[in-house]
Amino acid sequence: MYPVRLWSVRHARGLQRAYRWFAAHAPRLAPLLRRLGPRRGEALLYPIERTLKRFLFDCQECGQCVLSQTGMACPMNCPKQMRNGPCGGVRPDGNCEVDPGMRCVWVEALEGRRRIHAGGEAGAAPVLPAVDARRRGRSTWITVIHGEPEPVVTAVPVGTSRPERAVESFEAACRSGRSVVTVEVAPPDSADPADLLARAARFKGLVDAINITDGAGGNCHMSSVAAAALLAANGYVPVYQTVCRDRNRIAIQGDLLGAAALGVRNVLCLTGDDVTRGDHPEARPVFDLDAVTLLGIARGMCERGEFASGRRLLAAPEFFLGATVNPFVPPRDDRIANLEQKIAAGARFIQTQFCFDVPMFERFMAEVRRRGLHQRAFILAGTGTLASARALRWMAQNVPGVYVPAELLRRIEAAADQKAEAMRACIETVQALAGIEGVAGVHLMGHRNEDVLAEVIVESGLAMRVRPS
Numbered sequence: 001m002y003p004v005r006l007w008s009v010r011h012a013r014g015l016q017r018a019y020r021w022f023a024a025h026a027p028r029l030a031p032l033l034r035r036l037g038p039r040r041g042e043a044l045l046y047p048i049e050r051t052l053k054r055f056l057f058d059c060q061e062c063g064q065c066v067l068s069q070t071g072m073a074c075p076m077n078c079p080k081q082m083r084n085g086p087c088g089g090v091r092p093d094g095n096c097e098v099d100p101g102m103r104c105v106w107v108e109a110l111e112g113r114r115r116i117h118a119g120g121e122a123g124a125a126p127v128l129p130a131v132d133a134r135r136r137g138r139s140t141w142i143t144v145i146h147g148e149p150e151p152v153v154t155a156v157p158v159g160t161s162r163p164e165r166a167v168e169s170f171e172a173a174c175r176s177g178r179s180v181v182t183v184e185v186a187p188p189d190s191a192d193p194a195d196l197l198a199r200a201a202r203f204k205g206l207v208d209a210i211n212i213t214d215g216a217g218g219n220c221h222m223s224s225v226a227a228a229a230l231l232a233a234n235g236y237v238p239v240y241q242t243v244c245r246d247r248n249r250i251a252i253q254g255d256l257l258g259a260a261a262l263g264v265r266n267v268l269c270l271t272g273d274d275v276t277r278g279d280h281p282e283a284r285p286v287f288d289l290d291a292v293t294l295l296g297i298a299r300g301m302c303e304r305g306e307f308a309s310g311r312r313l314l315a316a317p318e319f320f321l322g323a324t325v326n327p328f329v330p331p332r333d334d335r336i337a338n339l340e341q342k343i344a345a346g347a348r349f350i351q352t353q354f355c356f357d358v359p360m361f362e363r364f365m366a367e368v369r370r371r372g373l374h375q376r377a378f379i380l381a382g383t384g385t386l387a388s389a390r391a392l393r394w395m396a397q398n399v400p401g402v403y404v405p406a407e408l409l410r411r412i413e414a415a416a417d418q419k420a421e422a423m424r425a426c427i428e429t430v431q432a433l434a435g436i437e438g439v440a441g442v443h444l445m446g447h448r449n450e451d452v453l454a455e456v457i458v459e460s461g462l463a464m465r466v467r468p469s
């Protein structure tokens with residue numbers, strides 16, 4: 001079926017017209033359906049809908065069809081079930097992180113959207129709600145016949161519903177006008193907090209916040225909510241990373257409340273890496289939500305004081321919410337739209353994937369500034385250092401979403417002391433990134449490389465640097 005699916009995206013404009021015609025005329029069938037009754041009506045209609053959509057779109061029968069908003073590409077063919085734009089792991093050739101033989105569904109979807117809007121403005125991508133599992137295997141045509149609107153979340157404009165609140169230290173640092181520094185620490189494979197606290201201690205006085213990863217790379221470690229709470233209890237400012245891969249919306253919201261109760265204020269919402277790359281490749285991925293829908297839910301908990309279900313909370317959490325963006329992999333031209341979606345959904349700070357190519361990031365930031373996105377969220381440029389050209393090459397080949405330019409590899413390969421040269425390159429990158437207009441700071445990553453990262457922060461003179469405005 002796969003080639004037919006690509007044909008449908010190539011003919012998205014014609015199919016969209018056909019769908020509009022159907023949506024305009026379908027309500028005429030409503031009286032007939034009412035006479036048949038809902039069960040008999042669906043039993044009659046659904047086999048036709050399913051056969052047609054399976055043939056044309058490889059439809060996965062989510063029961064909440066959004067094809068007209070996703071360029072006629074069914075987002076449920078995405079192994080991570082992304083409903084709101086691509087994940088950060090798209091391969092350089094535009095193929096899927098999880099299934100390298102398949103074109104990324106969102107690369108297709110964005111092409112389809114462009115085709116539909118050929119000659120006109122595609123407009124901001126809509127924020128689509130998470131799938132309602134009860135509707136799986138049900139007819140969408142019935143809802144069109146009854147004239148029900150398509151599922152789109154209208155984003156609440158920033159600032160209209162946010163209550164006044166005390167600004168926590170990481171948010172205050174972002175607002176201070178100097179370049180902020182955050183660093184990533186993976187929780188230990190241990191029931192003893194000593195290792196985590198020893199590694200965090202390396203950054204005391206050097207960073208504004210410490211990110212605690214959540215099963216990075218699909219590997220099992222101490223839970224990020226527990227590790228973030230341990231840091232908060234010991235005087236650090238944690239950024240609690242939470243992924244959609246391992247928990248459904250019930251578990252995630254429970255963890256968010258638990259994190260808030262334990263003093264965690266900063267939350268980075270992520271979709272999560274593919275499980276098959278980690279140490280439990282046989283595990284079942286969840287992906288009940290994607291990062292955009294998770295942001296919307298967390299924002300609703302803070303601003304409306306309610307769960308996604310609408311049930312009231314006794315006390316609402318106060319989170320400074322963040323998200324990620326990867327400007328370095330396809331579909332590069334559409335990464336801005338995805339960033340805009342995340343900001344509309346509730347992200348107030350953004351951390352990027354590893355940046356090894358400053359000119360590429362400068363081009364991305366020029367577009368961010370043109371759209372004023374740096375005024376709606378604090379953009380932290382991600383980077384880091386590795387010990388050798390071999391490690392860097394391995395990362396480029398094996399870590400989804402990481403782009404390493406050939407010149408950087410050549411430079412480190414040619415050096416007599418590769419580790420020192422990699423660190424020099426990292427310091428130069430950090431300084432260049434912090435100097436870009438609209439960049440609020442730098443986010444440093446490096447697996448169990450705390451000493452080198454601490455040295456990079458000191459040597460780059462980042463801690464006291466005033467941000468270019």
Ligand code: SF4
Binds near residue numbers: 082
């Ligand atoms: S690359 Fe990511 S967004 Fe694209 S189809 Fe694969 S998992 Fe989905």
